[in-house]
Amino acid sequence: MAVTLSLEPAGRSCWDEPLSIAVHGLAPEQPVTLHAALRDEKGALFRAHARYRADARGDLDLARAPALGGSFSGIEPMGLLWAMEPERPFWRLIKRDVQTPFVVELKVLDGHDSDGGRLLARAVHERHFMAPGVRRVPVREGRVRATLFLPPGLNVCMCWGDYIRASLIVLLDEDTTSGLVTKAKATTIKEALARWEEKTGQRPSEAREIKLYAQIPPIEKMDASLSTLANCEKLSLSTNCIEKIANLNGLKNLRILSLGRNNIKNLNGLEAVGDTLEELWISYNFIEKLKGIHVMKKLKILYMSNNLVKDWAEFVKLAELPCLEDLVFVGNPLEEKHSAEGNWIDEATKRVSRLKKLDGTPVIKEDEEDES
Secondary structure, eight states: OOOEEEEESOSEEETTSOOEEEEESOOTTOEEEEEEEEEOTTOOEEEEEEEEEOOTTSOEETTTSOBOSBSOOBSOTTHHHHTOEESSTTOOOOOSOTTSOEEEEEEEEESOOTTOOOEEEEEEEEEESSOTTOEEEEEEETTEEEEEEEOTTEEEEEESSOSSSOOEEEEEETTOOOOOOOOOOOBOHHHHHHHHHHHHOOOTTTOSEEEOOSOSSOBOOOOGGGGGOTTOSEEEOOSSOOOSOOOOTTOTTOOEEEOOSSOOOOOTTGGGGTTTOOEEEOOSSOOOOOTTGGGOTTOOEEEOOSSOOOSHHHHGGGGGOTTOOEEEOTTSHHHHHHHHHTOHHHHHHHHSTTOSEETTEEOOOHHHHHHO
8 A cells, every 4th residue: 555645634724724644554553754844935944854653554643643753752733844943043934925835845754764764655735824815915104014914705904014013903894894993002111111010020220131022012112211221231122113223321231132023224322332232132123234333342242133234345344343252144135145155154254253153153263173
C-alpha cells in the first residue's frame, strides 16, 4: 500500500483554521520524520520537523500521536506549523500581502535519521489570510491609515494602523446603508503609566523598569509625562504607533530603550539620553537615515533590524559610536542586497571595525584567525 499524507481541509485553509495532518499506509510501528517548510515574501526559509512512530495499523494521526523529538515534542496537532523557525537569524515571519497565501510543503521521510531518509509522501497546502470573496480596500484620508475588508454579506472595518496591528474593528451587516465610524482616541503616556501602576503596584517615579508596550489603543506620542521617570533604567514602548522620539530629558538613568514596531522615521530626540543609553532596540520601524546617532556615547547594543537603511553612507555613521559591540541589522535593504551577494559580514565589519557580534554571529577578526 502506498503511503499517503492526508490534510484536512485539503488543498487550502485559512491561517487561523485548524489543519488536521495524518499519514496512512505505513508499516506497523514504523519510525518516520515529518518536515514542514515555507518561504516568506522575501524568500526567507522557515522550517520545522518532528519524529513520530506509526501505530499498530500503520497509521499516524498528529492529533493523537506524540512527537518523539525534533522542533517540539508531545501531542501537538499543529506543531509543524507553529514551531517553524527561520533559517536566517532574527528573521520574523510577517505577511505583508494578505491577498496571497503562504505555501506550506509537508514531507514524510522514512526513519529518524537527522540527515533525512527516503521520501515516502509529500503534500502542498496553502494557508490563506482572506476567505474567498473578501475584498481588501486601503483607506488613506489625511493622517488616517486603515484597511477595509469587505466579505460577502458583512463589512469589516479595521482602523488604526494596518492589518498587522488593528485596534478598532467595526462590523456592519449587508443591510447597513450608512454608519459612523469614530476613530479611537490614542492612549497617552500618562494613561499608560496609570495602567502600569495599577497592574504592578509600583510607583512609576520610583521604578527602574517600566513596560508600556502594546497599548490598546496604541500610544502615538512620547509626551512630557515621561519626565517623571527619573529612576527608570529600562523603558519599553514597543508595539505602539509612535512617530517621533521625544521628551526623554528627565530620564537621567536610562540605559535600555525599546521602541521596536512603531512608526519612527528618524533618530532625532535621542540626544537627551546620549550620555547614559547603552542599548537601543528599534527594529521594525521606518528609519532610512542615521543622522544624530553619534550622540550615543555609551551605546553598546543596537538592534535595528527591518528598517529602511539602504546605502553605506548611512551605515558608516555607526562607526562614530565608540562603544558599539553588538549590532542587529538584518532586514534592511542594504543588508539584504549584500547578503544576497555573499559579502555582507565582510563589508559591514570592515566599515564598523569595533563590532564583536553582527546579526547574532560573533565577528572574528583576521588577527584572531591567525592566532588560532
